[in-house]
Amino acid sequence: MHELSLEFLHLGNVVTVVTPDPDQTESVTFSDLEGIQVIRFRSGKIKNVSKPIRLFNEILLSFRALRALSPWLKKNPHDLIVFYSPTIFWSGLVRYLKAIWNSHSYLILRDFFPQWVIDNGIIGNHSILAYLFRFFERRLYRIADCIGIQSPANLKWFKETYESSLNTQLLYNWASPLEKNKNQFSINIREKYNLQNKIIFFYGGNIGQAQDMKNLLILAERMLVFPNVCFLFLGAGDEFELVKDTISTKNLSNSLLFGSVSQSEFTSILSQVDVGLFTLHPRHKTHNFPGKILGYMQVGIPILGAVNLGNDLKNVLEAENAGLVCVAGDHDNLFKNAQTMLDPETRTKMGENAKKLLESTFSVATTVHKILSTTKNESGDKN
Numbered sequence: 172m173h174e175l176s177l178e179f180l181h182l183g184n185v186v187t188v189v190t191p192d193p194d195q196t197e198s199v200t201f202s203d204l205e206g207i208q209v210i211r212f213r214s215g216k217i218k219n220v221s222k223p224i225r226l227f228n229e230i231l232l233s234f235r236a237l238r239a240l241s242p243w244l245k246k247n248p249h250d251l252i253v254f255y256s257p258t259i260f261w262s263g264l265v266r267y268l269k270a271i272w273n274s275h276s277y278l279i280l281r282d283f284f285p286q287w288v289i290d291n292g293i294i295g296n297h298s299i300l301a302y303l304f305r306f307f308e309r310r311l312y313r314i315a316d317c318i319g320i321q322s323p324a325n326l327k328w329f330k331e332t333y334e335s336s337l338n339t340q341l342l343y344n345w346a347s348p349l350e351k352n353k354n355q356f357s358i359n360i361r362e363k364y365n366l367q368n369k370i371i372f373f374y375g376g377n378i379g380q381a382q383d384m385k386n387l388l389i390l391a392e393r394m395l396v397f398p399n400v401c402f403l404f405l406g407a408g409d410e411f412e413l414v415k416d417t418i419s420t421k422n423l424s425n426s427l428l429f430g431s432v433s434q435s436e437f438t439s440i441l442s443q444v445d446v447g448l449f450t451l452h453p454r455h456k457t458h459n460f461p462g463k464i465l466g467y468m469q470v471g472i473p474i475l476g477a478v479n480l481g482n483d484l485k486n487v488l489e490a491e492n493a494g495l496v497c498v499a500g501d502h503d504n505l506f507k508n509a510q511t512m513l514d515p516e517t518r519t520k521m522g523e524n525a526k527k528l529l530e531s532t533f534s535v536a537t538t539v540h541k542i543l544s545t546t547k548n549e550s551g552d553k554n
Contacts, residue, residue, distance in 0.1 A: 173434075174345065177207070177535075187208045187247070189264075192213060193213070193217070197213065212235055218407065229259075244267075249272060250274055251542075251543075252269065252272075255279045256311060275316050275546045276317075278315035279342065280319060284304065317542075320341060320342060322343070323341060345538040346465035361443060369400065370399055372394075376449075376461070376462070376463040378404065378410050382449075382451065383452040384404075384414050387402070388418075390502070393502070400513070403444065405440065411430075437466075446472060446473055446518065449463055449464055451478050452499065453499035465533055467525060471522040474488055474493060474525060476496050477498065477500070479498070480498055484496065492524045494521060495512070
């Protein structure tokens, strides 16, 4: 969202970002980030808390935002509202903004919630929670003038599943290239953890049920036969303890686990690894493109992963020789693909192709152009 905001700014727009902050004591704070006005309102925690508490706090997001920001919002109209899902609970705020500003609204839709928790058996398809979530989900979709969906397969699935009257378009994830600077690391993981001669397979991001981390833990166990390989897991989520316990009980001496870090530390670590990992749960019916693969493309490293059946991310990556992808649960092919990544020439070539793929297909400039193309006025003087 930072990169997206900067691209809007560079086109001459006035950009404001509204975001919840569970850690601040004030009801609302204002700050400037590289020319972007950032407004934070006090909210309850929605990360690393129990599911009932998270649900309660997410349902209240729009209410808490309006309670803290209504006076400011009335005095500062904007022409375009860009909002992001998940979470599915922004419809109250967006509805209010459209009413007072008469503005165009654009929903960037990534995970289909609650579909993925139903697919994974976390809640029942006809449970009270499913009906509650679908109520808020449909409210969110109907308040959007246009919905950007991240892959061709997901776009097709969405059109077949929801009302045909909803206005949709294909909107890939986005990122800007980063240059590796091997002489300037805020944290040198190779020196700190004695990994100087290791090939580092890196997973960074949400460590949760949607990812099915067992895929990568089984791979790490099988890769113990290669003493020059290390697996580095970094992030937070409801399978963090599973990963931690598995590393301990399986004695995965080739694996390290870290909690979440700042964006600058994350980028620093990303610049030092050799292979980027991702995994999706095999029971997913939708076909997401995990945002973490963009980070891997940014620094030009090859991508190794597992997807649910039918996910067209496999075709996108392999067509450009930017990575190797198998179906989740196919542990033999994942192990075979990981062995291919041990060759330094293969990693170099795939890494270069990954960066080219980012520039050609997943650029932030293309993303902003597509969003603005859905509005009545695509000129750069919008607020």
